[in-house]
Amino acid sequence: MTPDEAGAVLAAEAARFAGFGWMRGTSGNLSLVLSRDPLRLAVTASGRDKGSLAPTDVVVVDRDGAAVDPGAGRPSAEAAFHARVVERSGAGAVVHVHTVASVAAAARHPDGIELEGLEMLKGIGRAADGDVVRVPVIANSQDMGELGDRFDAAWEPATPAVVIAGHGLYAWGADAMQARHHTEIVEWLLELVAGA
Amino acid sequence: MTPDEAGAVLAAEAARFAGFGWMRGTSGNLSLVLSRDPLRLAVTASGRDKGSLAPTDVVVVDRDGAAVDPGAGRPSAEAAFHARVVERSGAGAVVHVHTVASVAAAARHPDGIELEGLEMLKGIGRAADGDVVRVPVIANSQDMGELGDRFDAAWEPATPAVVIAGHGLYAWGADAMQARHHTEIVEWLLELVAGA
Amino acid sequence: MTPDEAGAVLAAEAARFAGFGWMRGTSGNLSLVLSRDPLRLAVTASGRDKGSLAPTDVVVVDRDGAAVDPGAGRPSAEAAFHARVVERSGAGAVVHVHTVASVAAAARHPDGIELEGLEMLKGIGRAADGDVVRVPVIANSQDMGELGDRFDAAWEPATPAVVIAGHGLYAWGADAMQARHHTEIVEWLLELVAGA
């Protein structure tokens, strides 16, 4: 996949999430893995309206989140966290959105959000019954190394999502479509928790 | 009606419900009766994004939910429950959506949701006044036979809907349009109950 | 205005309100005054999906809500209540929608919803300050004469709306656009009340 092809996919996914109200302002960012060795990620460029990205509004970054070709715009500082998620989880696509429900749910459950007995859990590869699913919640940080270490310490290999308290939701999958579905499902679960 | 004609109707209905946020991830499934003797149901294929189904994204199943022509994709395990609903109720179309309100309402009212004195009840064929309407709530199961038996035990012939706790809403009608309207009305009632 | 011209306006307004989720199922109905002496109202036909009405999906009724030309479909029973609202208020257009917030607000305030100190009240012709606005709430009835009598007893000449408990919201204005705006504003106020 070329960066422009990745950019076209990410622009369409971002427009969808912006339409849901999950990327207000210029918040959130999405990424796709272009190659794994060396790791190259196409990440949406920072500071753009996520409802109207162009295919060229991506930056290719390495495993440290640094722009490989800095001509194409400034990567989000969070690109480094995307790279960390990809390296740890093996995901091919990562979605980061700022939803009110994720922040509200994390404020109530700062040590992690436990879910059980919900059919929707099957949509993230878990069982609807008898399977206690923990969506990790980690404290926010502006230091991506620190945030990455918190992720390493808290992540659950069988849960393709993490909530950053006071910040928002990360979810991932093998490709953009699975990352979208995991995002939608975890957000659904968080809305249920936040409204309860 | 051919399977493709049914698939075109179901794709349009699914896109509508996905637009409402009622089919997050790849959740939910819809069906139309093609024939009654022997029973043949067109059911949306499993694992697809419900906002962008093609008319060919259906599987024809028999009364046990087994694919009659297995070439066209994997039927949802829930196809067997659709068949059960159709046989029991005589419905021509069944809608199954995963709404936050249905799960929230069932968590509060695990023995069934009682409604009375609401004009909206006329939309499911009941009276707005002096008619205690019970939307049955049944426990979830991954065994469609068990789930079907719970439905048989709990269903109310005059209520074209059932809520599966921790799971979502089933509603049905004589055709796709009536099933849509019953779904919209029962979801409206559940939103009222969940927000009260 | 011909009935078809009225039907085209009402179809567009109904599609808008259906898009807001305020006409779930086939609920609600809209009307426009065609003439006042004798009173002739174009009312949306009963039992149709309000998101996809055709301009011909109207029935012309008299002051009793009876179809003048019964060939064009069955008028809603509520056509008689539309006529009553028009005669009493002098309105040129009436909107009736089924919103969750209107039913929730009326359940909490069965004797009427009092509002004061809200800028939004200017949108229904009232003052933002020092003006106690009462949105009447009347008990529901299937007898349009009885419902009309309750409206007569409860209506506030300076408030272009009434809530029917367990049922929904009526709002009106000089023309379709003003009726739309009054509906949107009263619904906004009811959402504020219902969420408080």
Added chain:
Amino acid sequence: MTPDEAGAVLAAEAARFAGFGWMRGTSGNLSLVLSRDPLRLAVTASGRDKGSLAPTDVVVVDRDGAAVDPGAGRPSAEAAFHARVVERSGAGAVVHVHTVASVAAAARHPDGIELEGLEMLKGIGRAADGDVVRVPVIANSQDMGELGDRFDAAWEPATPAVVIAGHGLYAWGADAMQARHHTEIVEWLLELVAGA
């Protein structure tokens, strides 16, 4: 920028906000600075549906909110407040919307809404951590001079927004795009506060 060019931008922004349900009825108004010395503002005309403004639906006003060319329609009384915001803040664009969350949040926090420890605050130029952000809340008034004085007394130079109690939200930025993003972010924050 000509008034018509400004009008085209404002019409598109207004249609977006109306689509979010933030400009119900004909509520709210938007403005763009055309020149600073003398101050000339293009402000959306009063009394129009904000979902379907034409580029000509603007009025050019001076620093007192008076129409420079009164032929083009009546400016909103609030045009004077827009001018005040622009003079005080140096903004190039001002958005005023009527959201339920802004009124609900102000009712709970009449002395100002304090926010801290939220990543979303970076979107209005503040820090996500260790930065106590106060969104001022001022009492409503129909006297724009009085309202402007309250704004002068309460405004926080580092917060590009103010909530008017019982009324709605003002937010601003260097241009229409930044004003949009500030509006979206502050509304997101107010939804979090209102739902907590």
